[in-house]
Every structure is written in structure tokens, then in C-alpha cells.
Amino acid sequence: KILHTTQPIDVDRLLVVTFTNAAAAEMRQRIGEALERALEKEPHSLHLRRQLSLLQKASISTIHSFCLDVIRKYYYVIGIDPVFRIADEGEMALVKEEVLEALFEQYYAENDEAFLAVVDRYTSDRTDADLQTLILRLYEFSRSHPNPSGWLQQIVHMYDVEEGARIDDLPYAHYLFQAVDLALEAAEYRLAQALQKTKEPGGPAYLYDTLASDEQVIAKLKEARHESWQKLHEAMKNVSFATAKRKPKDGAYDEQLVEDVKKL
Template structure:
């Protein structure tokens, strides 16, 4: 059952929409806003209010909070600690509040990557992978990607029917090396990652070039956005 949202005090700087996002209960809440508009602050306040609630308080280690940056995760944990310490100062006899402060280090407040890393490592025995694995840093990842692109191009040149690869090389490379194609593949891969179905999106790209002879340039799907 959804609880009535408290009346917003006059000295509160949250907007009405932010205030509703903080206090809404009994249903899923989606908050969509531009960068720097206060989403993190709203989420932190929502977390704090749930832990400090007088009607139905929760334990801080029941929360799962994932962010995209370590800085945001650290800020959330720090703000939660400050709020708990302030609440304990007001109500020093509260066992619940003191327990929350001790549980804070166990709370799942981290980046999305860190949370997934912990889950995979904890259940590594179920998926047959070495629990001692680690996430490659950006330099290692770049080197692995370069090696993979090199292997893919080598396989393409050595294929039974390499004519298509030769046409691609003639169109996008110089006479010296294949660096232009490697850069193109690298960028195309990054673009594909923002789509929910990257492989399907990549397979759809060539289909845009399969046109009837009667089609004019003004009828192409991408011409409208280009003109605007």
C-alpha cells in the first residue's frame, strides 16, 4: 500500500518532482533527469529516509545501490554515515540506528561493475570459473581489443573468398597498412554497445544499402536527419 507523501517543508530545496521521488512507496519509481540535476542527492535522501523510517525501517544492508562511478558510490556511503550519526546524536538509545552504522560497511553500495564482480566471484563454482579472476584495466583491454582486431583481419585476408576483404581494404586503407580499417572496426564496436541488441544492430547496417534501383537519395532513411 502506498504511503501518503509528507508535506514538503518550506525550507527544503527539492523540487516537487524530486520530493515525490524521495517518498514514493509501494510501486516502482523511474527518475529521468539531465546530468547535474540532483539525481544522486535524491537517491541518497530516499535511502536515508527508508533506513530512518519510524513506520517501517529497513536495515542498510538490505539495500542494493549501484552507480556508474566510484565517486558517486563513495558519496552515497559517506552521506548515509553522516545521516546515521546525526540520528544517533538525537536518539542515542536507538539500537536500530547503532546497528545500521555497524552494517554500513556491508551495504551493497558500489558501482555496477563492482557489484557484478562480487556476484560472479561469490558464485564462481556454479559457472566453472576461477574465483581469482580480475577485471582488466583500460590499457589491458585496449591491447586485447587490438590483438582481436588483428586476428579478425588476418582471418578475413586468408579466407577462401577474400575478394570482399580486398574491396574493403581498397576503400578504407592506404597502401601502407590497415590502420584505418582497425580504427573503423573499433569505433563501430563502441557504437554497437549502446544498443540493447548490438549484434542485431550490426547485422541491420548492411541491409540499409540493399536498395531498389528506383530509390532516390531523398528517400533514404538517414537523409532527413542529415538535412536538418
């Protein structure tokens, strides 16, 4: 649009927003370089020379910087102090803690049953710090979504289930199973690698039986996982891994292979 031959637009009439300061700086540089190349072809163009002079005033910034600029210009419309400033991370953390403390005190004073039930479930006998930490983590995570309130409401519905429902049938069970599957697959993969190294020349063969036993444990856990959450829970309670044997003093082993197996 800036280089349009019949209806060019001044660069300071455009709004260009990016996600990072680095991207904004790169965009400004690229536009400047394009203007300079065009000026080399048309050295007498007043329009191109004007664009180069306007480039430094152009609205090329991050979304946050643009929003801040709008607020500074129109502070009187939203009724805020014209000399406001952006709080740093430390100040924001203190403000969040103060607000949360005040909110907790209010609910304690009101003897809110729903709130007390949450406190009873997610705190220890001595402090509610764990619950406050959980709330702050949820808040921060929600801010990464386009609609934070909508996302929070959505995850609340995930826990709205009938009494007596099996864990396997709960909406969030899919995510639990996904995490378990990834962990078991990772363990299975590492054990397979370790077992292979015990068979190599100079490998720690004395660890083969222990690793093979562990591999069987993982296989049983995977089998229980595919039956039900209850079966997996019972299997996990009774899980027992074999104790690794000590390296024989009279054996000639490749120390690098021994170390590789230990890391796996």
C-alpha cells in the same frame, strides 16, 4: 526503509548502484548523515546504532563494481579462474588488436567476397589499418548502447537500399543533412557577427566586401542544400571564397575588433 518504524531493514540488505564512484561515495555519506540525525533524536535506538556499524559493509557501489563482486563470489558457476583480474586499458587495446588481426587473417585466407569488397572500399592500396580503426570505433560506440548487437544490426539495415536510389532518399541522409545544416547555419551566424563588427567605430571596414561575398557563398550553398544532395555536391565542388584584403597602413582601427573578426 532503514528508518521504517515498524519493519526496518538492515542497510546491508539493500543494493544501491550508481554510475560513478563519486556518486556511490556521496550516497554512502548521505545515508550515514541521515542515520546520525535519526540517532540524535533516538539516542538509545539499537537498530540505528547497528545500521551505522553495517553501513561500511553495505552494497553501495557502481554497477560495474557490483557485477565484479558477483563474479568474484560465483566464479565457479560461470567456470572462470578464481584469480582473474581486470585488464587495464592498454592491455584491452592490445587484445582487441590481436583479435582483429586474427579475424582479418582468417577472412583473407578464406577469400571471403563480402569481406574483400569492404576492404576494397574502405582501405588504401598499402594497408587495411583504416578499416581496422573504423571497426574498433564502431565497436566502442556500440558499447554505449543497452543492446550493442541490436544497434549494429540496425545501422546495417540503414545501408540496405535499392540500387540506383538517390542519396536524398537513403535512411541515413537525414543525419548527413542535419550535419550540413548545422555547419552552414554556424558559418552564416559567424559571418553576420563579423559583418556587424566591421560597421562598428574602429571596426575593420576593409573586410566588409570580403565577408559579404562569403555570406553570399553560404547563402548559395544553403539554397543548393534544399534542392538536392547532388546540387549541394556540385556547389561545393565549385565553391570559392574571396581573399581577404590586407589592413591599410594608414587606417586607424580598433585592434580588438580586428582580432575579433579574425577569430570569427
